[in-house]
Amino acid sequence: MVTPWGVIEGDVLIVEGRIRAIGKGLPAEGAKVIDATNKLVLPGAVDEHVHMREPGLLHKDDFTHGTMAAAAGGVTTVGEMPNTLPPVKNKEILEEKARLLSSKAYVDFGLWGVLTKGNAADVEEMITAGAVGVKAFLGPTTGNIPPPSNQDMLAALEVSARLWFPIAIHGEDAEIVDYYMRKMKAAGRDDPAVWPEARPPEAEEAAAWLAYSLAKASGGWIHIVHIGAAEVLDALAKAAAEGVNLTGETCPHYLILDIEDYSRYGNAMKVNPPVRGGRHREELMEAVKSGLIEVVASDHAPHAAEEKNRPVWEAASGFSGTQTLYPSMIDLALRGELGIEDVVRLVAESPAKVLGLWPMKGGIMPGADGDIAIVDPRGETVVTEEWFRSRSKITPFMGWKFRGSIEYTILRGIVVYDRGEIVSGPVGKHVKPVRE
Ligand SMILES: [Zn+2]
Structure with a gap:
């Protein structure tokens, strides 16, 4: 069992949804018992970065399938991004989205608000209404949400400095991206x-330094999501x-895929920022090991097949x-590239800390929610369309085999x-950060 204090052998006792005790030989009278002998008992994953497309983009996917996919992958809490329709730009839309999704959730969920052009004044109300943070799309994205100006960013960062929540940014400089996109198109590529050539690493580098300056000037917290370039x-x-207060997130695709994979997977691995491979992959792997990059999340972003093909x-x-x-x-851990404690x-x-949900979420310890993934380290996960719960079946990992298999998600x-x-109903709940 991987706890915040290290790997131990023992039992977990969950009473009324919360971990009552961990240790050897706990009383099991009247409890449902799952035998996890020779298994890995991990906290449920907290996927801080998902786009489940509901409401408004149901041709891509929906919250029911998205949260079933999360549960089947050992994820027990997701941070749902705000670029649904309408974009989550004020308290009313946030609360309406929470209501709508509550009846469909198979895992717990927090909601991100959006920081867009002209809504910095609405950020405080979204946070006090329970948003886990706000996301700023500095470049073009699904839903075409206008980027905030530096002044909007600073105003929101001052609220962040006071109330302490992350402002997540998509870190690519839009003008640098635009210039090289047009250049590569004109060259007939x-x-x-x-x-990766049309969106060079320097676009991420420029956005990261701007984020550094804004965070430094204001004292607020910027969290750069889906880092794909070593320059950051x-x-x-x-x-x-x-x-x-500048922190970072990367995603499995930046740690696993490489440049030559484009010839194999094509647009299935088209993502922003792009997968770059090589020295980027190696340096990002070092950064997650050392903790310089604190989080690995999925950036789950389903699309309809006709939009990808x-x-x-x-x-x-x-x-x-x-x-x-x-x-x-987990596969990286079982191959010896990362420790299992690193993965957790x-x-x-x-x-969980970024979303303000620690210690309720993210760790196996007394008092925390009883959110557990049980993994057979000798098993194997084969990525097939049947296994895949998302309605959107396109991923570069289709057909891959990962070491280890998730047997239970609790x-x-x-x-x-x-x-x-999936053996339960939609028992997931909207969870709000506790910030003190
Ligand atoms: Zn995203």
């Missing part, structure tokens, strides 16, 4: 491997050394990832997923 690490390191310039960016988040990271820190503990003591089947 149309192969999927053009993507200098800004994170300088911020860490100086006490500037287009020429590279028109194909949608992103793919369904929440179900492969934990399996792909990156995928459960740190994201949410607040309720078994949601049992060896291949």
Whole structure:
């Protein structure tokens, strides 16, 4: 069992949804017992970054299938991003979205608000209404949400400094991206491997340094999500050394896929920022080991097949990832590339802290919610369309085999997923951060 204090052998007793005790030989009288001998008992993953498309984008996917996918992948809490329709730009829309999704959730969920052009004044109300943070899309994205100005960012960051919540940014400089996209198009490139050239690492580097400066000036907290370029690490390191509140997230695809994979998977691996491979992959892996990058999340972003199966310039960016988040990271641990404690820190503990849900979520410890994933380290996860619960079946990992297999996912003591089947109803709840 992986706890915040290390790996131990023993039992977990969950009473009324919460962990009552951990240790050897706990009383099981009257309790449902799951024998996890020779298994890995991990906290449920906290996937801080998902786009489940509801409401408004149901042709891509929906919250029911998205949260079933999460449960089947050992995820017990998701942080749902705000670029649904309408975008979550004020308290009323946030509360309406929470109501709508509550009856459909198979795992617990927090909601991100959006920081867009002109709504900085609405941020405080969204936070006090229970948003886990706000997301700023600095470049074009699904739903075409206008980017906030630096002044909007600073105003929101001052609220962050006061109330302490993350402002998540998509860190690519829009003008640099725009310039190279047009240049590559004009050069007649149309192969999927053009993507990392059309969105060079310097676009991420520029956005990271701007984020560093804004966080430093304001004292607020910026969390750079889906980091794909090694160039971002200098800004994170300088911020860490100086006490500037700049943190980062990366995703399994940046740690696993490489440049030559474009010829195999094509637009299935088209994502923003692009997968770059090589030195980026190696340096990002070092950064998650050292903790310089604190979180690994999926950026789960399903699309309809006809939106993905287009020429590279028109194909949608992103793919369904929440179900492969934990399996792909556990695979790295079972191959010896990361410690299993590293995986738990990156995928459960740190994201729970980012979302303001620690210690309720993200760790196996007394008092925490009984959110558990039980993994057979000798098993195997084969990614097939049948296994994949998202309605959108496109992922570069289709057909892959990961070491280890998730046997049970338990949410607040309720078994949601049992060896291949979703066995509960939609028992997930909207969860709000506790910030003191
Ligand atoms: Zn995203």
